[in-house]
Every structure is written in C-alpha cells, then in structure tokens.
Amino acid sequence: MSTGTTISTVVMLLSLCLQQSWADAVQPGVLYSDQACIECHAEREPDLVQQWRMSAHGEASGVDCSGCHGERHQQPSQRMTVQAREDATCAGCHQGSAAHSYVTSKHGVINTIEASRQDWSAPLQVGNYRAPGCSYCHNYGGDHSDTMAPERGPAVRQWICAGCHSPRYVREQFENGVRQLAIADLKLAEGDTLLATADHLEEEQRLALKQSQLDHRRNVLYGVGHQSPDYQWWHGQPALDGDLIRIRDAVDKSQRREPLRGD
Numbered sequence: 001m002s003t004g005t006t007i008s009t010v011v012m013l014l015s016l017c018l019q020q021s022w023a024d025a026v027q028p029g030v031l032y033s034d035q036a037c038i039e040c041h042a043e044r045e046p047d048l049v050q051q052w053r054m055s056a057h058g059e060a061s062g063v064d065c066s067g068c069h070g071e072r073h074q075q076p077s078q079r080m081t082v083q084a085r086e087d088a089t090c091a092g093c094h095q096g097s098a099a100h101s102y103v104t105s106k107h108g109v110i111n112t113i114e115a116s117r118q119d120w121s122a123p124l125q126v127g128n129y130r131a132p133g134c135s136y137c138h139n140y141g142g143d144h145s146d147t148m149a150p151e152r153g154p155a156v157r158q159w160i161c162a163g164c165h166s167p168r169y170v171r172e173q174f175e176n177g178v179r180q181l182a183i184a185d186l187k188l189a190e191g192d193t194l195l196a197t198a199d200h201l202e203e204e205q206r207l208a209l210k211q212s213q214l215d216h217r218r219n220v221l222y223g224v225g226h227q228s229p230d231y232q233w234w235h236g237q238p239a240l241d242g243d244l245i246r247i248r249d250a251v252d253k254s255q256r257r258e259p260l261r262g263d
C-alpha cells in the first residue's frame, strides 16, 4: 500500500467518523426549537444558513427553518426536504394573488393536473420536474435566498428557465415583463399627479385609491413573474385603468364640491 493510499484511507475513515457523530447527534422524532436547527446547521452548512439569514425569510420576517421543513427530523431524514419542496408548503403562507397567479399559469395548471402523481422527492434540478413548482423557481439547487430575485440577474433566473425553454424565448418573457411593469408605473405616476390636484379629497379616500393602484401593480408583477395571462391582462393592466377612471372621478367630484364649501 503506498503512502498516498494510506493517507487517503485515514482521511476517509476520519470523515466517516465525523459524519457518524453528526448523524448520532440528530434524533428522529425529537422536537427541536428553531434556535437548535440554526445552531446545529450553521456548523454543518454555514453558507445555507447565511443565505437564509439574508433572505426575505430570514430573521426579520420570522420564517424559520421549521416554517418550511417542520419541527422534527424524520425517519428517513429525507422527508424534511421533501416537505419543503411541496407547493402546498409555500402556498400555505403565500395565499391570495401570489398563489392564485401561479395556479392560473401553465406551470400551475400542469402541476395541479398531475398533483396525484407528483413526486417531490427529487432535488430541484433540471431534468427532475416537468413543470416548475414554487420551490423549483425560488429555491433552485437548494439555494436558501431567492433564485428569482431580479438582483440575482439574468445569469441566475433566466438560466433556470432555460433548463426547459429556449434561452431566446425566456429572454423575451423577461423583456415583456420589464415593459409591462414600466406601463404600470406610468399609470401609477398619472394617478399621483391627479391626486395631487385634488385638495378637497378625504384622506381616507385618497389612501384607498392609492392602495388599490399598488395592489394592481403587484398583480402585474405576479402576472409577469408567474407567467399568468389572467394576472397580466385581467387583474393587472385593466384593473389599473379602472383605478385611473375612479381617481379622475373622485378628483372631479372633490373639485365640484369646492365652491359649495366656500359659500
């Protein structure tokens, strides 16, 4: 046996012992606090825990490890990872337009139709899923921040889509998204300009009109992010047009009221 082989055998045995002591430390069925998950896993996977800390699910929002994985290591332990991948886990918290825009997209429709045969035990990687669920897009490759965040850039999010679509098609989808949001922002700016001219509008009504615009702008974001035509074209742009009509109407009325009040 050469020295090289002996050394590598010793290293292998040592790492086996180390893994063994880790595995001994976790007990299936024991209820762990989130503090315990974080402390133990920060030693095992510092990068993963750091990604979570910096994410929207980090400490500030209080969505801890157990929010997605459950509170107990299971036998076999794989189970905790499987639970976190399931659409139902994400949609349990993200109800409303986040979930509904996905359900009305082609990806959502495919996953709903195939729900009974859906196998979430495969890692979130290309080739393992026919259509992406929430976690496939947002936690691709086990990333614990958000792989769809615009600041991650096209190299991350467009590359993930391009595992299933042509790169050119994907680029066009994202370019369309940028245009749609720019149009939505023009409508918001026009709303602001109109509202600024209405001196006699009740504050409560002003806030409600503004909030409605913000909600519908968010629908456009969900529409383009989740590839849901309903959210782009029904709950999104036309709803923003409706907001502008309501704002104009409210401003007109408030101005008509003015001379009466001045009497």
Ligand code: HEC
Pocket (backbone or CB within 6 Å): 022, 023, 025, 026, 032, 033, 034, 036, 037, 038, 040, 041, 065, 066, 069, 070, 071, 072, 073, 077, 078, 079, 080, 081
């Ligand atoms: C005392 C240390 C320790 C604590 C506490 C702990 N874990 Fe683990 N965890 C481990 C070890 C070791 C493994 C790898 C063991 C294995 O795969 O059998 C693991 C594996 C995992 C996996 C991957 C499972 C798989 O095999 O795919 C997840 C997910 C996980 N833990 C989440 C949690 C959560 C959530 C908590 C808190 C409720 C937690 N852990 C608490 C040590 C710990």
Ligand code: HEC
Pocket (backbone or CB within 6 Å): 037, 038, 041, 045, 048, 049, 052, 057, 063, 064, 065, 066, 067, 068, 069, 081, 084, 085, 122, 123, 124, 125, 135, 139, 140, 141, 142, 143, 144
């Ligand atoms: C927003 C939901 C969510 C939260 C919160 C979350 N995870 Fe995960 N986690 C996932 C998903 C989804 C996967 C599966 C990734 C994959 O298949 O590539 C996963 C996978 C893992 C794995 C297995 C990694 C591997 O490579 O096999 C571990 C370990 C883990 N998570 C630990 C944690 C710990 C510790 C915390 C808290 C600090 C945490 N997770 C918080 C969703 C979450």
Ligand code: HEC
Pocket (backbone or CB within 6 Å): 056, 057, 061, 063, 067, 068, 084, 085, 089, 090, 091, 092, 093, 094, 134, 135, 138, 139, 146
């Ligand atoms: C226990 C509840 C809970 C679970 C489970 C959960 N989330 Fe979240 N999520 C939140 C909260 C709270 C926030 C921060 C507030 C917000 O922006 O809605 C958030 C934020 C986000 C954001 C960023 C939103 C933003 O405004 O920047 C994304 C994307 C997201 N979650 C996706 C997911 C996905 C994908 C899953 C499943 C793998 C998941 N979430 C599981 C509660 C949850």
Ligand code: HEC
Pocket (backbone or CB within 6 Å): 087, 090, 091, 094, 098, 099, 102, 103, 107, 132, 133, 134, 135, 137, 138, 148, 149, 150, 221, 222, 224, 225, 226
């Ligand atoms: C095809 C990939 C894909 C799937 C599947 C998907 N998302 Fe998204 N999601 C995106 C993209 C892209 C965005 C837009 C991000 C941006 O530009 O800010 C987004 C936006 C979001 C946001 C808002 C983020 C923000 O910055 O305000 C949340 C929350 C969210 N998704 C949760 C979910 C949940 C929950 C599911 C499943 C019910 C899901 N997503 C399914 C790609 C996906």
Ligand code: HEC
Pocket (backbone or CB within 6 Å): 106, 107, 110, 129, 130, 131, 132, 137, 157, 160, 161, 162, 163, 164, 165, 170, 173, 174, 227
């Ligand atoms: C795991 C594979 C997979 C991933 C990843 C994926 N898709 Fe899809 N996508 C599909 C399948 C399958 C369909 C339905 C068949 C079709 O129309 O091509 C589909 C349909 C679509 C459609 C609707 C097409 C139509 O004719 O109505 C759009 C748009 C789309 N995807 C864009 C995206 C974008 C953007 C991403 C990334 C954020 C993405 N997809 C990620 C598999 C995927």
